[in-house]
Amino acid sequence: MKIAIIGANGFIGSRLIEVFHLGGQHEVVAIVRQPCSLALPARFALDWRLGDALDAASLANALKGCDAVVHAAIGDPRQIERMPAILCAAATIAGVNRVVYLSSASVHGQNITPGTTEATPLKANFPIEYNNAKVRAENSFFAAIRKHRLSGYALRPGVVYGPRSRWIADLVNELRTGQAWLYEDGSGICNSIYVDNLIHAVSCCLTATQGAGEAYLVGDAETVTWANFYDLAADDVGVPHDHIHALSQLPEFKKTFREKVENAVAQPWMQALLPAVPFKLKQSSKRILASWNLPPSPEAWALPGTPRPHITQEVALLQQNRWRFPHTKASQALGFAPPVTFAEGMRRSLSWLRFATLDPTRQP
């Protein structure tokens, strides 16, 4: 099949190209928004095209002649919400019937209610706007495939790790700088999925003869805890486990004024009103917001060399998660069976990081 990959320069898109092109199972068309994003796809002699995931005409032009499309583009919450409808409209214009959309398990939040499956109704009332955007985007995707009568599949991966993953790079950076932490000994469930396992799920969607119009949760075969995830990385970079901050309490995350405004702006009703706001007023508001809530200056009277844990709201919620979501539906409808073990996925991910960061003492 001739597969268009939107977001071909990103973490998942670039690995999709490697797997499909080197594996020879599909002919790949790499689609990126701007010329500078061609650096990774252009390692191969393949068909690449410029197409804007926020512009149906531009995208339709890029999709011409393809049999299916995989949407792996990212953006800010507002862009995330707009992309699925544009994707489906473009696919329809280009005559591409099969569409695989990379949604996210974040539609269920980071700290997932036990018992959650694909059948659990989605709500867009999470504290992190990204989650709400993904909920609205997925709803928009299913509405659009119904409208255009497309064969559409939405995949909901959890924590996707692998080569070029921020999860791997940031974790190792925090381990090395003494900022890594685990909540309650890392006993929370990390719904991990190695990027090749996600690509296996994409492949299943591309060839499936049933199950269109549905969303699928996908993950690694094993139940992985956050301790499992951190320990393998710590061992690899030679950081003793007791250098990871052990936390039994997590801070409250109150939204700053700036975040509240940004969240309000992301709401659909506000988006509908924005075109009526004068350009100069929008620009000056942005400037004022940008200067608001600057990060506090570092604590002057702290002992040197005692880094604090770096706690974000997203990871705090993820580490409290106790639910391992099932991928039974994907297994039964699509034949999903993750081919790479968690240990092997981590080994490959960490070997990539050594490659990318040129650690001469630890080259493979």
Added chain:
Amino acid sequence: MTAQSKIPVILVGCGAVSQLFYLPSLRALEAAGLFKVHALVDPSAQAREPLATAFPQARQLDALDACDAPPDSLAVIATPPRFHAQQTLEAVARGWHVLCEKPMASTTEECEQMIAAAREAGRILAVGLYKRFFPSSAYLKSLFTHGQLGALHSFTIAEGGPFKWPAATPSFFNKAQTPGGVLLDIGVHVLDLLLWWLGEPEKFVYADDAMGGIETNSRIQLHYASGAHGLVHLSRDWATANEYRFVFERGVVSWKTNDANGLTVQLADTAAALRAQLVTRIGGQLDSLALTPLATNPQSFIAQLQNLAAAIHGESPVHVPGEEGIRSLRLIAACYRERTLVDQPWFTPAETTRARQLAVQP
């Protein structure tokens, strides 16, 4: 031409490098009375527009042959590399001096033609390897030449990050239009500095990740007759440390990429490293106000053009002539001839096998 007259400049190519670097530099140098922008040459009126706004008196031209600049003008060739040779030959034939952006040309054969033509016409041919004008680069050159920290033992260089150059077209990634990737783009500066600092390597081993296309990660191991050795990693893929680290007999020097006037130095047997801004030499008086910072990155770019003005007026030699510009391209060409596929350890065995097959295909 008198020493006081403004040198007419023909800016050939009005893309990102002209807009980001030459526009502010030439504006400053026009104000200083050294240059006057005579013509802006680019087939795209849209590309010319920001420069035309900055230099309203300059003629806007689609092609070089319509330019009426007098002999002794300076043609700045800032087009894609595949045009450099032909445009340089045309410029020197018309009596213009040339500053050619890096890489000097697509091939070393073209470079040799350009050098020969400039020599025959008695014109200056300089190459835009402006990092040689950084005070940090000159300071390192002094350490390598005079050995203040003893002999160089080894070095590690990592430079680059996700490619974000505002290229107007995909030509950067079209093998027919651009003969190389990150090695040709970033590597031409890195290898130029290494050749200037350390001379020719005795041997090298080169690998990259081009698998039928253009490389985005490059690795070069270099060995020198002195016994020094080094490793260079270049990337358009992932953020590198952007650092040059040199281990000498009596200390370690670290230089952050593009930090034109800063170095970090750790002297042997001392408890800490010194992170320093380069300033003017300490004089005889106890007067800290006399210590002023040396040139910044933009000032170093301007210094390159000042050097050319002085050279055109016969007051100074050209700091980076064509004969120097060709050296890094010779090494790059040798690297591409000897290239092997870099090990990408996250690939499956089947992917590695296929990648090796693709890497050797023309």
